[in-house]
Amino acid sequence: MIDGNKQLGVSLLGILCKLNNIELVYSQKELVELGLGIAQNKLKKEDIENWIIEHVCKRNL
Template identity: 45%
Template sequence: MIYPSLEQIISDQAMIVQYTGGSPGIKDQKLLESAYYNPLQTFEGEELYPAIEEKFAVLCYGLGQNHSFQDGNKRIAVHTLTVGLEVNGIEITYTQQELIGLGLAIAQSQCSKDCILKWIEEHKKSI
């Protein structure tokens, strides 16, 4: 599995707000680290989120909910989700409106980790 570095997520957030507006930078480092490391947790040697889809759903949720960046939390959350799935060979199809809706639902606490996972499954490209 290819998992982004924390530095990559920080860099991507800066790039996103440069192009779409807002301020780059971290508002709360501890919340960012919490969102980042949560998908990698284990218990008694077993991964809590073994599937790639689960890991990126949990990461997306944490980035969207924790509001650890100055701006662009929803944008970095859905960006990290879609890019993370793609680099790991999981193709999803969606409209920009669907992606915006997902980001807003996460930020407004209307979409849980399970909801994001369901969204991924519903948007997986059929082969």
């Protein structure tokens, strides 16, 4: 399961946002970079929070 953690984490982010009626807008490249950044410990909690805030669809605000 170690190899699947990146994909699982990114998938859970999408599911949790959908369950809370939050629409994220991003490119496939941005999503991959997020997952890899998390997996490589290059992103801190604040970085991930900022990524989510930056990618929330403006209609949600």
